[in-house]
Amino acid sequence: MGIEHSVVITSQGDDLDSRVRAAAMAWLRQRCTPEDPVVRRDELLGFQFEGRTFPLVDNQLGIRKPQGMIAALSILTTYTSDGARAPYDDAVGPDGLLRYKFQGKPQHYTNVGLRRAFELGVPLMWFYGIKPGLYLPFFPVWIISVEAEQSQVSVALDEAQRHLTVDASVSLIERQYAERITKQRLHQPVFRQRVIQAYETTCTMCRLRHRSLLDAAHIIPDRDARGVPAVSNGLALCKIHHAAYDQHILGIRPDHIIEVRTDILEEIDGPMLKHGIQEMNGLPITLPRRRSDRPNRGLLEERYEAFRARTHA
Template identity: 85%
Template sequence: MAWLRLRCTPDDPVVRRGELLGFQFEGRTFPLIDNQLGIRKPQGMTAALSILTTYASDGARAPYEDAVGPDGLLRYKFQGNPRHYTNVGLRAAFELGVPLMWFFGVRQGLYLPFFPVWIVAVETEQSQIAVALEEAQRHLPIDAPLSPIERRYSERLTAQRLHQPVFRQRVIQAYGASCAMCRLRHRSLLDAAHIIPDRDPRGVPAVSNGLALCKIHHAAYDQNILGVRPDCVIEVRADILEEIDGPMLKHGLQEMHDLSLTLPRRRTDRPDRDLLEERYERFRAVG
């Protein structure tokens, strides 16, 4: 975990599969993930060391949507037979209260790490464990119903700690770490902008509902200073086009008018046309 803290920077927060498999500890190779299984339980250790969620292309639903329980905590499924040694390692991690690492796939062979995480319940009937992403979630009641305030708090923590970071990295990776409007390639200055806001029921954290935008174009998009037509052409609001100001207005905003977005290579990662149209109508209503 100390190595991950140094390795994962704002400009490069993801780790590659080869790095995790080739990790060196005390002069020998000590993989942080299993080469074939989703749970890493090293020989000679009592508890599991890490869990992994494999990358899958977004469909209409977020890849982790089904994994969030009514208490706002994330669930992770057992590896086949509950008596499999990896699942025994998960139970041991729960009983000992030791932390694990969770590697979440954001692209083929690329993972966003979350650590430390803790197993707070073993739900044998569902063949799964409940995972807390931070200390505050460890102290929520598991066997008793949560109050509405506790549930909302836990759901918000899960969104902030996992949903939003994973959505950001998946979108930025899909767009090649480049702003779809101006092509700025400084990763630390890029955001994942929702086409339909996440507060809307249709605003799912899927790549098809996202655009990789630099911070100024993200803000301009959110404030309806500019919009994106369903054909992926940028439109700047008429009153903004008539303004006279400094070079940022001219080159950063006005010159975006009528340009086409730079889109991901894979069609499945490109913006959903229906979502673009819905958002464009909201932009037109403001203008």
Template identity: 80%
Template sequence: MGDDLDTRIRAAAMTWLRQRCTPEDPVVHRDELLGFHFEGRQFSLIDNQLGIRKPRGMTAALSILTTYTSDGARAPYEDEVGVDGLLRYKFQGNPSHYTNVGLLRAHELGVPLIWFFGVRQSLYLPSFPVWIVGIEESSSQVVVALDEAQRHLPLDGPVSLIERRYSETISRVRLHQPVFRQRVIQAYDTSCAMCRLRHRSLLDAAHIIPDREFRGVPAVSNGMALCKIHHTAFDQNILGIRPDFTIEVRADILQEIDGPMLKHGLQEMNNLPLVLPRRRADKPDRDLVEERYERFRAAG
């Protein structure tokens, strides 16, 4: 009976999340997660106080949660990835706490969980299904796989360079990039920082310093919410951002004659102020902006 309940709850929760979290609105509010209903009664998908949700009557943990914190210029994932490229999740206090026991049971049974990542206060981006594939008691943490391929990577021996890079790519594409994107878009109130376009599906989280570089950390202060055309123009050094957060269009582009998109979408951006987040911690790092602006000038 318990196993059947466990299976039904997991299936119902993930089905609801697939329907609720669309490309246009992929994040879910805390109140929605606490107020989820299952078979006619309220059944919270997250714990009201703890990071691990192990409901009474279920055989294993249902979800894990990472709380939102302002990250400034620090990489928020640097202490969560092992040498194998897989992500880690810390136990909740005492290893014998019932929530941690729930994680151990999830590992033993191989059942899928939901991982809720905070992108703003009380707003979460869900990632599912995920699996607990290893226990590291000495570090008080579990190893989390984000897809079926990661579930079968070796944990008890050396990991090849190819396997590590493959695993890191999965973690970046499945979790780090989506979380970074939503944190940046939320910080900019779902609006392009240049043209103020508010269609979420047409917005990107542009890196000031590219993420392939050491200083290109996945932090909001290294990002800007830009529509797709202005993101591409920024990456191609058609547009630049001065250290005083003013938009500058490359001189040769200003001289071109073309259709209305060039005129209104690019040329008229010249000398306009960038629309910045309200919170100081979310604003672009001025040093990174200045570094990127020097590259823009060199390209011009």
């Protein structure tokens, strides 16, 4: 139904194309570390290639197809706040694979560039908006089908997805496998970075600022159908407080006050319990600056009730 399947074509004379892709991805591997995995828009626009500025993203469009290159180089998803959309719902097809929409009319040169990337089987970079002007890069990714009737392409996040069936007739096992990869490779990293950025790389309880020791905790767990990967369903917590929150050792009231379980307050142990847990009781959490990023009150209340039920069990 309007789906073209990928056929890798060997192309001669594409030396510039391959050099740019290799240089850009090598730079991203060096630039984006576990401690600092995101990249600014001005860095992408100012990328230097063989002594000249060679932007990796377009100034106005979501698809970057540089002049002189045989195919599209990158795609970009602009940041939108939780209230502006349902996270990811419109980007995943019935086969569990991600979709990316054409830019304008099908014959637009950027869409032609996407088709060429598909035909040639060349890798691209996908820059996913974490906050305005800040992106989490995914690379390499591949265009594995063109769905002309829907004005979109399907995107593989890794080699495993490149070999999956691309249509609605896939088996349940194939769809679940594709969805799991999509969740692990895109949804979870994007959720983590959006939450940590919203809380300015700080534990909302103890103010610890070491990124490697911070988690993006769900208020309503992601195994629950309502546990959406939205910042308003997330909290930036250090690993100790994340574990304590998940184990109902402490909870957060709907008015943003931390409450430690009564039996835990009565325990006598070492300095971690005293200073790291017990002294949190009654303190307010730190909230994101943007109201749209702050914890959803209804979700907090539901989670707090679960904590109270455990407290009085």
